[in-house]
Amino acid sequence: MSRTNKHLPLSIAIAVVVHVGAFMLLALGYQVKQERESTPHKVINTVKAKVIDEAELVENQRRREEALRRKELERQQQLTEQKRLEQQRLKQAEKEKRLQDELEAERKKARLAEQKAKQEKKRAEEVRKQAEIERKRLAEEKRRVAEQKKAEAKRRAELKKKAEAKRRAEQKKAAEARRLAELKKRKEQEQAAIDRQRLASLEQEEAELNAEAQRVLKARERSRLIAEYQDAIRNKIERNWRKPLDYQADDQCRVLVLQSLGGVVNDVVVENCTGNDEFRDSVEKAVWKADPLPEPPAPELFDREVLFTFSPKSS
Numbered sequence: 001m002s003r004t005n006k007h008l009p010l011s012i013a014i015a016v017v018v019h020v021g022a023f024m025l026l027a028l029g030y031q032v033k034q035e036r037e038s039t040p041h042k043v044i045n046t047v048k049a050k051v052i053d054e055a056e057l058v059e060n061q062r063r064r065e066e067a068l069r070r071k072e073l074e075r076q077q078q079l080t081e082q083k084r085l086e087q088q089r090l091k092q093a094e095k096e097k098r099l100q101d102e103l104e105a106e107r108k109k110a111r112l113a114e115q116k117a118k119q120e121k122k123r124a125e126e127v128r129k130q131a132e133i134e135r136k137r138l139a140e141e142k143r144r145v146a147e148q149k150k151a152e153a154k155r156r157a158e159l160k161k162k163a164e165a166k167r168r169a170e171q172k173k174a175a176e177a178r179r180l181a182e183l184k185k186r187k188e189q190e191q192a193a194i195d196r197q198r199l200a201s202l203e204q205e206e207a208e209l210n211a212e213a214q215r216v217l218k219a220r221e222r223s224r225l226i227a228e229y230q231d232a233i234r235n236k237i238e239r240n241w242r243k244p245l246d247y248q249a250d251d252q253c254r255v256l257v258l259q260s261l262g263g264v265v266n267d268v269v270v271e272n273c274t275g276n277d278e279f280r281d282s283v284e285k286a287v288w289k290a291d292p293l294p295e296p297p298a299p300e301l302f303d304r305e306v307l308f309t310f311s312p313k314s315s
Helices: 008-035 041-112 117-166 171-239 277-289
Strands: 253-260 264-271 305-310
Touching (some): 171 305, 253 277
Antiparallel strands (some): 253 264
């Protein structure tokens, strides 16, 4: 629009020339009529041709201005479409990256299920580094958005200043400029909303990754404590066990102990023994002698039913 406005003074000058020429033609015609002179048709045709040429010049100028406006509008539409496609490509790339990160996290999670405490520490460090990278990326994204808004605000201020300078001379064009500015502002607000939603999604993903890492660590710590608790019960029972005379090296039994708070043994069920009745009785007596059973490392790990396999060979 600014390129078209550069030609306005020329259009006004042409219009003035046309009106002056018309006025002169009217005056000349009046004089000719008063003097009743016969003017050659060639002179009249020359004047008419001059007026027509000037009118065509004005029309051609108007057409060029209209073509420039259409070209500028098409250029703006192309820039808007390119921006939309670029944003769509960025969103798709971020989605693929997020899916890839989730898949990689699942693979790491499966491997970590079989690793020891040293591998747990390594994975926690990797999660921390990834979170740090993500935080830096978010900070860079916020900085870029702020710079874009600042540049856009500056550009809008310049446009507003130019529009104000032209307001008195072009009321219709000023109204159209305000309409375009409002449309552009709505698009910017929509883009800002999309950016805020993207940032919120990234922050939520980071929180979920951290929460998942904490859940894995807690689950592994609980499994370790339960295993230690069961080993402590088994060890105390085995310390109170007396080997029968006909004991075989591979004899074992499945033992279910019902206990109450404080490790008090309430009942003992020995089944699926590979040895004889004497071996079975020795296992049951060992459980009763182990009363009270060891207390768990944490109160929430206490279980009234303790089930394990009694196998002296493995002790």
